[in-house]
Amino acid sequence: EKTADPVTGVPFIELQPAQDSVLPTFKEFDFMTNQEQTSKISEAGWSASEGEEYSTCDIESIVNSPSQSEHDVTSSTLTPPTSPFEIVRGRPGRKPSAAGPLRPNRKKQPPKGTEEYVDKRVRNNLAVRKSRDKAKKKQQETEQRVHELSTENENLQKKLDLLTKELNVLKSLFINVGASLPTKFDEIMSR
Amino acid sequence: EKTADPVTGVPFIELQPAQDSVLPTFKEFDFMTNQEQTSKISEAGWSASEGEEYSTCDIESIVNSPSQSEHDVTSSTLTPPTSPFEIVRGRPGRKPSAAGPLRPNRKKQPPKGTEEYVDKRVRNNLAVRKSRDKAKKKQQETEQRVHELSTENENLQKKLDLLTKELNVLKSLFINVGASLPTKFDEIMSR
DNA sequence: GGGAATTGCGCAATTT
DNA sequence: AAAATTGCGCAATTCC
Numbered sequence: 358e359k360t361a362d363p364v365t366g367v368p369f370i371e372l373q374p375a376q377d378s379v380l381p382t383f384k385e386f387d388f389m390t391n392q393e394q395t396s397k398i399s400e401a402g403w404s405a406s407e408g409e410e411y412s413t414c415d416i417e418s419i420v421n422s423p424s425q426s427e428h429d430v431t432s433s434t435l436t437p438p439t440s441p442f443e444i445v446r447g448r449p450g451r452k453p454s455a456a457g458p459l460r461p462n463r464k465k466q467p468p469k470g471t472e473e474y475v476d477k478r479v480r481n482n483l484a485v486r487k488s489r490d491k492a493k494k495k496q497q498e499t500e501q502r503v504h505e506l507s508t509e510n511e512n513l514q515k516k517l518d519l520l521t522k523e524l525n526v527l528k529s530l531f532i533n534v535g536a537s538l539p540t541k542f543d544e545i546m547s548r
Numbered sequence: 549e550k551t552a553d554p555v556t557g558v559p560f561i562e563l564q565p566a567q568d569s570v571l572p573t574f575k576e577f578d579f580m581t582n583q584e585q586t587s588k589i590s591e592a593g594w595s596a597s598e599g600e601e602y603s604t605c606d607i608e609s610i611v612n613s614p615s616q617s618e619h620d621v622t623s624s625t626l627t628p629p630t631s632p633f634e635i636v637r638g639r640p641g642r643k644p645s646a647a648g649p650l651r652p653n654r655k656k657q658p659p660k661g662t663e664e665y666v667d668k669r670v671r672n673n674l675a676v677r678k679s680r681d682k683a684k685k686k687q688q689e690t691e692q693r694v695h696e697l698s699t700e701n702e703n704l705q706k707k708l709d710l711l712t713k714e715l716n717v718l719k720s721l722f723i724n725v726g727a728s729l730p731t732k733f734d735e736i737m738s739r
Numbered sequence: 740g741g742g743a744a745t746t747g748c749g750c751a752a753t754t755t
Numbered sequence: 756a757a758a759a760t761t762g763c764g765c766a767a768t769t770c771c
Contacts, residue, residue, distance in 0.1 A: 480758080482749060488759055489747085499690045506697035513704040520711040526736050527718045534725070546717055657766070671743080673764060679744055680762085 467474040658665040 477757095478750075481751085484758055485749075485760085486747090488761085492760090496687055496690070499687070499694060503690060503693050503697065506694065506701060510697060510701055510704065513701065513708060517704060517708055517711065520708065520715060523737060524711060524715055524718070527715070527722070530722075530736075531718070546714060668742095669765075672766085675743055676745085676764075677762090679746085683745090 467477060658668060
């Protein structure tokens, strides 16, 4: 029986199955095909409806945890962690997104020899490049925005300083002339 | 003979070898090992000293060019393009950085079986992850900064509006009382 | 010179 | 279903 990921060498972690669960263990589940996983899931009466959010595990904390039993599962949005599936994704591989739900709807990947496969790869590679260019552009624009806002801020601050100074001067002049106006002033300002 | 990259399917471009060159053609060079490339280079009496900058080609323009002979080689900083090595990098692969120089000083990569190789890969993979985490963190901080600056900006603008209003009121009051102060005012403000 | 840090790229799992 | 994202590893390059 395998005890570590054949590719990365990261050791598998022993996880406790959910109580009274008919669900397979982490390792068992992980070595199933998508189809097998899916049927196991429905067999267990467990399903994810659209919009539901499930908790995921923090892979790093599992891998780095001195005690293998402490696998800090983050709190879920709607459903408390009740199934080992929620930590299945702790296996080395794609890390789930922030609140990545586990949706047992993986599609079978096309066979590696097929023309379909090649087509898909080519298209995906184009999409990946596009997406990354976009992200890069966004990053640059965000930094540009910071510069613009900083400049604008400085200018506003300068104007503010100037106005404050003017106002103080005017007020002191009022005092010199006579403090008879503050009442009127407040009245006017309140409009 | 191969006419396209086996992986990406991007067609290879026919390039003209440098005049009187003992250098191999693009395709020949591209299929050499690093070591073979290096010896070919020194064999041709071509070398890059520290600090020299060489021109590189614009891969996109080559690939997208309707005419395969127009491979827009960017102008070099110190050395005009005189060798096909400068466009060797037009092959699908790592795109040279902005002014990416071509330095024929590639180190021989450790053999794939070696323990040294594995060590290197492991270390590099760690470094890559670290670097990407850092970049991601930076991006988030930049966006956070935009938020902060925007908020600050709004607040400053509000203050500014208020002060402006106050100032206008005070000034109109002055006018009501008598226009004798503007002179003094300017005098005071000029300090 | 040499190891760590970057970066373009492709793969495949996932999300949208 | 197709396109967009995203974690990850490789290898070339750059940085220090």
